[in-house]
Each structure stands twice: as structure tokens, then as C-alpha cells.
Amino acid sequence: MRYLQQEHVMKRMNKRLVWNRVWKGVFIAATSFALLALAILLYRILSQGMGYLNFDFLTNFASRIPENAGIKAALVGSLCLMAVVAPVSIILGVSTAIYLEEYAKKNKLNDFIRMNISNLAGVPSIVFGLLGLTIFVRMLGMGKSILAAGLTMSLLILPVIIVAAQEAIRAVPKDQREASYGMGATKWQTIIRVVIPAAIPGILTGSILALSRAIGETAPLVVIGIPVILQFLPTGMLDTFTALPMQIFDWAKRPQEEFQYVASAGIIVLMAVLIFMNSIAVFIRNKFQKRY
Amino acid sequence: MVQILEKQQPTSPIIQLNEQSTVMESKGFNLWYGEHHALKDINLAMNENEVTAIIGPSGCGKSTYIKALNRMVELVPIVRTNGEVNYRGRNIFEKGYEVEELRTKVGMVFQKPNPFPKSIYDNIAYGPRIHGIKNKKILDEIVEKSLCGAAIWDEVKDRLNQNAYGLSGGQQQRICIARCLAIEPDVILMDEPTSALDPISTLKVEELVQEMKENYSIVIVTHNMQQAARISDKTAFFLNGEVIEFDQTDTIFSTPSDQRTEDYISGRFG
Ligand SMILES: Nc1ncnc2c1ncn2[C@@H]1O[C@H](COP(=O)(O)OP(=O)(O)OP(=O)(O)O)[C@@H](O)[C@H]1O
Ligand SMILES: [Mg+2]
Numbered sequence: 001m002r003y004l005q006q007e008h009v010m011k012r013m014n015k016r017l018v019w020n021r022v023w024k025g026v027f028i029a030a031t032s033f034a035l036l037a038l039a040i041l042l043y044r045i046l047s048q049g050m051g052y053l054n055f056d057f058l059t060n061f062a063s064r065i066p067e068n069a070g071i072k073a074a075l076v077g078s079l080c081l082m083a084v085v086a087p088v089s090i091i092l093g094v095s096t097a098i099y100l101e102e103y104a105k106k107n108k109l110n111d112f113i114r115m116n117i118s119n120l121a122g123v124p125s126i127v128f129g130l131l132g133l134t135i136f137v138r139m140l141g142m143g144k145s146i147l148a149a150g151l152t153m154s155l156l157i158l159p160v161i162i163v164a165a166q167e168a169i170r171a172v173p174k175d176q177r178e179a180s181y182g183m184g185a186t187k188w189q190t191i192i193r194v195v196i197p198a199a200i201p202g203i204l205t206g207s208i209l210a211l212s213r214a215i216g217e218t219a220p221l222v223v224i225g226i227p228v229i230l231q232f233l234p235t236g237m238l239d240t241f242t243a244l245p246m247q248i249f250d251w252a253k254r255p256q257e258e259f260q261y262v263a264s265a266g267i268i269v270l271m272a273v274l275i276f277m278n279s280i281a282v283f284i285r286n287k288f289q290k291r292y
Numbered sequence: 293m294v295q296i297l298e299k300q301q302p303t304s305p306i307i308q309l310n311e312q313s314t315v316m317e318s319k320g321f322n323l324w325y326g327e328h329h330a331l332k333d334i335n336l337a338m339n340e341n342e343v344t345a346i347i348g349p350s351g352c353g354k355s356t357y358i359k360a361l362n363r364m365v366e367l368v369p370i371v372r373t374n375g376e377v378n379y380r381g382r383n384i385f386e387k388g389y390e391v392e393e394l395r396t397k398v399g400m401v402f403q404k405p406n407p408f409p410k411s412i413y414d415n416i417a418y419g420p421r422i423h424g425i426k427n428k429k430i431l432d433e434i435v436e437k438s439l440c441g442a443a444i445w446d447e448v449k450d451r452l453n454q455n456a457y458g459l460s461g462g463q464q465q466r467i468c469i470a471r472c473l474a475i476e477p478d479v480i481l482m483d484e485p486t487s488a489l490d491p492i493s494t495l496k497v498e499e500l501v502q503e504m505k506e507n508y509s510i511v512i513v514t515h516n517m518q519q520a521a522r523i524s525d526k527t528a529f530f531l532n533g534e535v536i537e538f539d540q541t542d543t544i545f546s547t548p549s550d551q552r553t554e555d556y557i558s559g560r561f562g
Binding site: 105106173175176177180182183184185186193194198 | 364367394396402407418
């Protein structure tokens with residue numbers, strides 16, 4: 001006796017094909033929805049902000065007159081912030097991921113640590129702001145400086161980088177490690193010559209996403225008490241500063257309509273910085289991409 | 293000549309080999325994966341410039357045993373061992389024996405070709421480099437010598453800078469053998485090196501093994517009875533984590549002393 005009867009199979013065929021098409025439609029609709037929202041957002045920001053975006057906007061300090069308002073202090077401030085966040089968070093994050101994946105023994109304590117790192121990624125940013133205020137600004141006496149804010153932001157994105165790096169390291173095939181160990185390589189040599197090069201694309205993708213989050217994050221800066229209106233540039237890591245999202249937020253909450261357009265121009269600058277960072281990630285990823 | 297000096301139990305014969313010197317031998321070696329007793333009282337001796345084949349049904353512990361010989365089993369955290377595995381007279385499991393030192397002497401070729409996603413040149417130079425050789429001229433020589441030794445120099449000499457992943461499976465496996473030769477090992481362990489290869493590549497690897505035994509001692513795991521018969525000098529038959537029989541390959545395949553060996557070799561095995 002046959003289990004599959006041809007007539008039955010044929011009768012169900014149409015139904016299956018219809019469902020197949022329905023689901024395809026559902027997924028296309030979901031994607032279109034997201035794309036549409038994005039398009040509206042972009043259109044609004046570009047149409048409002050483009051008029052105010054010019055060279056002066058990039059080189060002027062903040063001003064009470066919308067036409068004279070510029071983003072110089074915030075742009076430089078955000079870049080300085082990244083100069084602290086990027087090295088600190090990537091070095092700490094990748095090192096932690098290497099320890100957890102390659103060195104840490106499988107036991108209850110380490111499982112607990114692993115689980116809690118993922119949980120930390122979900123803690124609201126304002127909580128990290130409070131932590132930074134207590135430890136870096138007050139206890140270590142760094143004040144409202146680039147360093148204090150940078151270290152706070154690093155803590156904020158550290159869990160994301162650790163988790164991304166762990167996943168990238170775990171995805172390196174076991175046989176690659178075996179090949180290296182089999183030739184008498186030490187653990188360190190295996191990590192630096194085999195594991196990290198293979199994991200770099202994944203690590204970078206995660207890191208850049210995390211950095212993009214840090215550059216757009218406002219709450220921790222508000223908690224730390226970063227000023228909004230600054231008429232000078234920072235000269236060192238212990239100077240105070242302002243950042244793009246702070247500046248944009250300040251403009252957006254002003255009553256004058258013109259400042260809304262200035263805010264849009266600020267958002268365009270912020271997005272340009274993000275696109276620039278992402279293209280670096282894509283470039284490095286393509287350079288290192290290896291197939292197995 | 294081989295002499296059977298003593299035969300304690302029928303399940304674990306100890307075969308002492310006189311004229312040729314023993315490179316590796318295990319004495320009363322046991323291994324557990326957690327609670328699972330995977331290798332039971334293994335007594336085997338492998339000779340210099342010989343090919344020792346390990347055969348047996350799936351899951352009998354062949355890979356486990358060959359990986360114990362260069363302590364690769366230790367990558368599995370739940371592994372416990374006792375007894376001895378001696379390499380040139382020294383127990384490799386003794387405290388203070390560095391695995392890195394052992395593995396430069398006892399190289400390994402894996403079942404699935406596993407080149408690095410690097411150029412052919414960098415694959416071969418990996419071993420020498422980790423051992424501190426930086427001189428480009430010396431590296432060049434090692435790469436050529438190793439690739440010749442693995443009978444693949446002519447096929448790849450014009451594309452040493454291409455990614456090793458662009459090669460066929462059989463070529464990749466010979467690259468892996470060359471990579472192993474580049475650390476100038478004393479013993480080469482091969483775990484089913486031809487199981488992923490087509491008949492022609494298999495033949496090339498088999499010929500290679502025959503040539504290599506001039507300079508190396510080889511331990512090879514294989515599922516292919518004809519292969520064991522063709523290329524090995526001695527054969528060990530494993531069953532459920534025990535050595536059932538270990539003897540000259542000719543003897544094993546013509547007049548095995550254990551019924552189970554005979555059943556397995558003649559394909560009458562469950
Ligand atoms: N990492 C591991 N953890 C737990 N048990 C294992 C592990 N690796 C192997 N084993 C067990 O040890 C026994 C021997 O396995 P091994 O891989 O050595 O068999 P094998 O003879 O090489 O088989 P095959 O011919 O299929 O490769 C099996 O029962 C297997 O289930
Ligand atoms: Mg196996």
C-alpha cells in the first residue's frame with residue numbers, strides 16, 4: 001500500500017501553492033511598511049533641513065538666531081566622544097568575548113555571567129547615565145568631560161559588543177582551531193592567527209552597530225549634565241563638550257519654527273556621520289570576508 | 293620480525309616489537325567521555341617507518357584513540373584518561389609534558405580537509421611561522437619541499453597566492469598533508485583522510501602514504517578494508533573501545549585469530 005495517494009496529493013496541491021503565495025505577500029507587505037516609514041521620515045527631514053544645510057552650518061557655533069546657528073561644537077564633540085568610546089568599548093568587549101568563548105570553563109558561574117551580559121544589553125540607557133554620573137563624574141572626579149561621557153557610553157554599549165563578538169567567535173568552525181592546535185600552536189597563536197581573522201567581519205558589524213547607537217544616544221549625556229550651548233571647542237579629553245543628539249534635541253524643543261528646520265539640518269549631519277561609520281564597517285568586512 | 297611475547301587476555305594482546313624501534317605505544321590506556329568508557333585498556337605499539345592502520349565499526353573509538361595520541365582529545369572538556377601513552381619513551385600525559393611540544397612532533401591530518409581560508413602559501417607556512425621562522429627564503433623552501441612531499445607541487449606551484457578554498461577536495465586534503473609535513477613531524481596521525489575524496493584522489497593519497505613512510509611513522513584510521521590491506525604494515529582491529537586484535541596486516545587479513553575480526557573483515561558484521 002502507498003501512503004501518498006496521487007489524487008489526494010494533487011487535490012491539496014492548489015491549496016499549498018496559494019498559501020505559499022499568501023505568505024510571500026505578507027512578508028513583502030511587512031518590508032514595504034518599514035520602507036515607507038523610512039521614506040516619509042527621510043523626505044520630511046531632507047525637505048526641512050536641506051535649506052539650512054551649508055558650509056556655515058558646519059563651521060558656526062550655536063546661536064540664538066536660526067540663520068547663524070551652527071553645529072560645529074556638537075559635531076566635534078561627538079567625534080571626540082567616539083574617539084574615546086570606539087577603542088575602549090571594542091578592546092574591552094572583544095577581550096571579554098575571547099575570554100568567555102576561548103578560556104572560560106563551562107560551569108555554573110560562567111553560564112551565569114554569560115546570561116547576565118545579555119541581560120545588561122537590555123538595561124535602559126538612563127541607568128548607565130546614573131552609573132556614569134556616580135562613578136566617573138563624581139567619584140573619579142572627571143567632571144562633565146569627554147572622558148567621563150565616553151566611558152559611560154562605553155559601558156552602555158559594551159554588552160552589545162560582547163554578545164556580537166561572542167557570536168562571531170563561536171561561528172568560527174571547530175576544524176579551523178583543530179588544524180591550528182594540531183600543528184602545535186598555542187592558544188594565543190590560534191586566537192590571534194585563526195579565530196580573530198575569521199571572526200573580524202562579525203565583530204566589526206556588531207561593533208559599528210553599537211557605536212551608531214552610542215553616537216545617537218542622549219539620555220546618559222543628559223544625566224551626566226553635558227551642556228548644550230557651547231561657544232568653544234574642547235582642547236583635551238577632560239574638557240566639557242556637547243554632542244549631536246543633545247544639540248538637535250535643544251533646537252527641536254525651541255518654540256521658533258525656524259529652529260525645527262535647523263534641527264532637521266542637524267539630523268542630516270548626524271545621519272551622514274552614521275552612514276560614514278557604516279561604510280567603514282562594510283569596507284573592512286569586505287576586505288576580510290572569507291568563505292568556508 | 294614480530295614476536296608475540298605474551299598474551300595475557302585474549303582481548304588485549306601486547307605485541308612487543310624488537311628489531312624496529314617503537315615510536316609510540318600505549319600501555320593500559322583508558323579514556324572516558326564523562327561516564328562513557330570509550331577506550332578500555334588499550335595496549336598498542338607503533339613502529340618507526342611503518343604504517344599502522346586502525347580499523348573497526350563506527351563508534352568503536354578509532355578517532356578517540358588517534359586523537360589521544362596527540363592529546364587532541366583534551367579539547368573535549370569532559371575527557372578523563374588513565375594509563376600511559378608513550379612517545380619515544382616518555383608518557384605524553386605526564387605532568388609537565390607540553391601539548392605544543394608533542395604536537396610539533398606528532399602531526400595530524402583530519403577526516404575533512406580543513407585548510408585555513410588563506411593562500412596556499414600561507415597555509416603551508418602557518419606551522420613554520422608559529423614556530424618562529426620568519427625568513428622568507430627559508431619559508432619558500434619549506435613550502436616547496438612540503439608541497440612536493442604531498443605530491444601537489446606541480447598542481448599548485450603557479451598559484452601559491454590563491455586561496456586554498458579554490459582547490460578541489462582532494463587537492464585540499466593534500467594541502468593539509470603538506471601543511472602537516474611543514475612542521476617536520478616524526479609521527480603523522482591520519483583520521484580517515486580519504487573518506488571525503490573521490491577514488492582518484494584517494495589513490496593519490498594512498499600512494500603518498502606509501503612514500504611518506506620512508507621518513508615518517510604513520511597511524512591511519514580507515515573504514516576501507518582494502519585501503520588498510522593495501523597501505524599498512526600493521527593493523528589494529530577495534531571493537532567497542534577495545535583492541536580485539538593487533539598484528540601484521542597480512543596476518544589480520546588472511547588468518548585472523550579472533551572470530552570477531554574475521555567477521556568484520558569479511559563484512560559479516562552487524
Ligand atoms: N565529544 C564527545 N563527547 C561524548 N562522547 C563522545 C565524544 N566523541 C565521541 N564520543 C563517543 O565515543 C565513542 C567513540 O567515538 P569515536 O568518534 O572515537 O568513534 P569512531 O570509531 O571514530 O567512529 P567513526 O568510524 O564513526 O568515526 C562513541 O560511542 C561516541 O559516541
Ligand atoms: Mg571517527
